[in-house]
Amino acid sequence: MTTDGTGMACKALAVVGWLLCTAAATAADRVPVPGGEFTPVIAPGPNAKTVTIASFDLDRRPVTNAEFLSFVRASPQWRRDRIPALLADQSYLAHWSGPQTLGPSAEPEQPVTHVSWFAARAYCAAQNARLPTWYEWEYTAAADGTHRDARQDPAWRERILGWYAVSAARKVPPVGQGAPNVYGIQDLHGVVWEWVEDFGGLMVSGDSRTQGDPDKLQFCGAGALSTDNREDYPILMRVAFLSSLEARFTTSSLGFRCAAGNTP
């Protein structure tokens, strides 16, 4: 894959031009992800193991508080004091000091959290974009710095697990600190959970031990979770997390990024 051009430039200008680069990066810094064949952790069907991912574009980094603030200013119906309860729960943007102010608990470069799926979708739509699908997200997140599918590499797994071991009560790091993966995309692991367009289709039974129950096949479109490969559990935990959500839910470690192209 190509080198991360913006990242290189930013490094070169690190001292004098940091703000400039940041500003450049905020305007839909979206990276092309070439499509391909992919084996997701959840088999797409009873007799299928792989899915074909069409090429699409994905945000280099999660959406930040600063970016979401400008969206809320432009679209005040998404302010926390105006949003209908149907579209976001009580803790929507609760870490901001005001409906239009970030304050000390929400730094501009931290990823925005406490956002509902509805709000995340609206934000992306306002950028002429959309949320990525689960398969798109999983496909991109399988990469490390050199491989498009690094899932069998223990180092890749350990980085993810390292994040699980860090209490969410600790401060969320700012975006853009993580090493870019082979596509030049950052922070897919180690910063926040991320909404996906079709999270509602990721049905993990509330009682995960029934996942082998054949009854589940009837309503769980993706089929029973395959835990044959024990190395998959870092990703399965993300599936479990997403499946605990309703579209209006918000949590302190759940953010999002946008995708574009190949509208599913």
Add this chain to the structure above:
Amino acid sequence: MKALIPVVATWLLALLVPPVAAGAQPGLNSSATAGGPSQESLGRPQGPPVHAVLASPPNVPPPVHRNYPARVIVDLEVREVEKEISEGVRYTFWTFGGTVPGSFIRVRQGDTVEFHLKNHPNSKMPHNIDLHGVVGPGGGAASSFTAPGHESQFTFTALHQGIYVYHCATSPVGMHIANGMYGLMLVEPPEGLPAVDHEYYVMQGDFYTVGKYREKGLQPFDMQKAIDEKPTYVLFNGSEGALVGDRALTAKVGEKIRLFVGNGGPNLVSSFHVIGEIFDKVWFEGGTSYQEHVQTTLIPAGGAIIAEFHTVVPGSFVIVDHSIFRAFNKGALAILRVDGPENKAVYSGKEVDSTYLGDKAGSLQAVSAVAAATEKGTPTLAQQIAAGQALFNGTCSVCHQPTGQGLEGVFPPLAKSDFLMSDLKRAIGILLNGLTGAVTVNGKTFNSVMPPMSQLNDDEIANILSYVRNSWGNQDGAVSSADVAAVRKSTQRPAGAAQ
């Protein structure tokens, strides 16, 4: 026996009906528990709803003291907390109520329990709860899957009395349990439990960290070790220090103690034992039958027992998983400290400890050699060290370890020990007369008891000390029999020690 127990037999009845013959199993009342009673037979909940009092380990909530079923509201909060698992070792525990094990829940058989599971907003993971005391799919797990910052509610009737494990059942289940997500719920029989002086709550669990045992820093969970069932730690109440020192369980002589002991697993089965005690009764598997006069009882992963015993003599009683390497090398140690007057009729303390060689005599050739040399008045330092090593291995290494490293927090090290090397007379005195109370060795405090080695003569003590003071990085001259004799003459033997 079985036929004599009426259908409504309970623990209380099981308590009251004595076994007909030694070894008989009291109260195997299968008819009473087959399928459990119906909710109707237990009565409808009465009165205003009651909020359950939860307790953090090792405490147990007070008895229910209610002679009717009620609607009981349980509020249990899931919190992911970073805490010490061992000194200087941190771990992110996932907890029910902020502790490992989780809050103890106590209700009465027949109660209708309105359960609120709250997942703290700072949680990273979704969680749920499977209560083994619940009859229903998943034990509540399917109805309690809760995202961070949210709350789930479900209601059940406590049909069966007993002591029940609860745990998280979110994928991957083993990881959630390994991170500390388990606890106990007691469903009291309608009559309640007989009064005792102390009730304590202890739960064993196995833990899997990327780093080695006692490797410092924040340690992430190691899935591979968990799959291989090779725990880094086996612990009571979630940390090595949970039930020792200032936090030891306490009682007085002549008191009755009831332990609720669970095993969260995720993998290991516990051979639960209190060193120096015999359980009067153990309700094994948490059921209505009990066994009497039990030394060690098996607690399956995801199971629990109730044990009752009474204290007779004072002292520190060490609680272990008698799969004993877990106790001394993985942390499965807790202390029950019993204070009160000695009862010499029951337990004298050490009276006599003389050498018995048996067929080990051959291995003590070095001892014979030095003894012969000593008689001629000419043992060399090398002879003394060789003899001292054989004696040390037979007498001292159990506690101080074969390499003199001791056991952290329990038995002081001898290797490179400032305490040992700085004062020879004191060292001789300790072997002769024992040592009780706090000492500081290499900057660390140890507070335990070494009995007097009254079985050793002056030559043997001289040889042992010559060995330990010239091994593992220690260096000093020989210790002579005359050195020992001088200290023996100038100090008082403790009561009970052979003179």
